[in-house]
């Protein structure tokens with residue numbers, strides 16, 4: 315794609331308007347901001363989703379992932395614990411592991427010069443360390459225990475593995491707070507997930523535009539006609555948003571409110587979503603009451619890059635991996651649970667049509683970030699307006715608000731010192 | 733016998749490709765016969781036997797809904813495809829039921845003229861040979877890459 319983005323003047327980077335209602339566009343465009351995010355956010359005091367515990371069910375299982383730009387290896391060792399370390403050889407920096415996942419791994423050997431690592435990331439062998447026939451080899455001063463890829467801290471919460479490069483990051487419980495924890499527990503607590511599919515959607519935009527979109531409960535029933543017309547989510551439904559104290563984590567939820575079905579406010583606004591539209595096969599939306607709370611939708615995000623989704627019976631985790639200023643990988647993992655009856659499993663697979671790269675709902679989220687990225691190409695000095703629902707970043711019973719988007723920027727600026 | 737079966741399958745596949753590339757999506761559901769199964773997945777999901785699809789339809793109604801959602805509900809930039817198909821290989825013949833595998837390459841042409849290779853992969857098809865034609869019953873689209881650019885709107 316040909317794109318001319320004029321780099322903003324350096325001075326603009328500090329020129330962030332007061333309050334949470336303005337977001338300068340250079341934050342989506344500037345290469346130095348991107349580099350700074352890698353250091354301060356992705357390698358900083360935050361927790362990053364890595365994988366599901368069930369994906370590393372047995373000792374010897376491993377997979378590779380990314381935290382921002384940084385490649386990592388995640389393993390389950392013979393002590394049955396989960397470990398993660400940077401996928402970077404301590405010798406001269408080559409990737410240690412090239413596979414995306416595998417089993418029965420006792421060690422990892424770098425292909426370049428065969429330095430060897432155990433599943434915890436300790437350097438255990440250096441090829442020709444003592445030279446050959448007394449010639450060559452490493453000096454005596456070289457100590458293997460002083461070399462190795464960076465190890466991550468690991469936290470597991472309801473089967474979700476999170477990692478952090480930071481020694482200063484608070485415990486995952488403290489990081490998430492009780493309300494967010496409860497909402498994760500609601501979906502995953504005490505259950506054994508089963509991976510039904512994994513898809514990567516390549517987004518033509520800055521990663522933060524996707525996180526804004528996830529947290530934007532304002533757009534849901536306007537951009538997504540499918541969502542609205544079939545009562546998956548109307549602004550007039552019961553529900554609301556939860557924003558944690560840091561601003562960085564959020565939950566948006568809604569529950570069926572049959573009384574509000576003929577809501578006049580909605581009709582008055584003459585939104586696009588008023589059009590007539592019927593499904594030829596409505597079995598797509600035949601759900602089973604999984605959580606017994608009438609809650610048809612719960613979108614939960616953890617700063618900076620994790621989303622847990624329940625849309626009816628379509629359960630998925632999404633991992634956001636920035637690849638460049640204007641490119642982001644969105645990794646979807648569709649889930650069922652081990653105790654699903656066959657017809658429940660089929661329901662989940664059918665409702666998979668709602669989400670992912672071809673999702674009746676999610677399809678638009680895949681391109682709207684690109685529309686913004688292209689729209690603001692010549693407007694680095696200008697800014698977005700986030701005044702829907704006020705100026706704060708607090709929980710609210712209305713979903714006609716941008717409070718959780720403001721919350722994202724609150725946490726982002728705290729992390730970045732902006 | 734096999735040569736005419738092969739010919740029927742080539743004809744059915746050519747018809748399918750033209751239907752999508754010519755933007756006659758309304759006709760697409762009627763290209764499926766019998767129980768109807770259509771699924772788009774990726775090679776790594778297929779290899780691991782993971783059931784979920786990027787698109788999953790087990791009724792013709794679900795295909796019709798795909799088309800009406802694309803026409804009336806979903807927002808995406810206007811685009812067209814150009815399908816280039818390889819020769820079908822017959823995997824098995826069981827009475828009138830024939831399974832085949834066919835490689836494809838799909839270029840995506842966006843409104844601004846930008847043309848790119850959008851997907852390559854294989855069709856795993858099940859046909860019933862009847863009335864001197866191959867009637868498509870199941871199509872599993874297995875994309876080679878695990879990455880989908882921006883979104884997948886039109887069927888593959």
Ligand code: FES
Nearest residue numbers: 403405406424427
């Ligand atoms: S770079 Fe890994 S052994 Fe040399």
Ligand SMILES: [Fe+2]
Nearest residue numbers: 527534538679
């Ligand atoms: Fe959305």
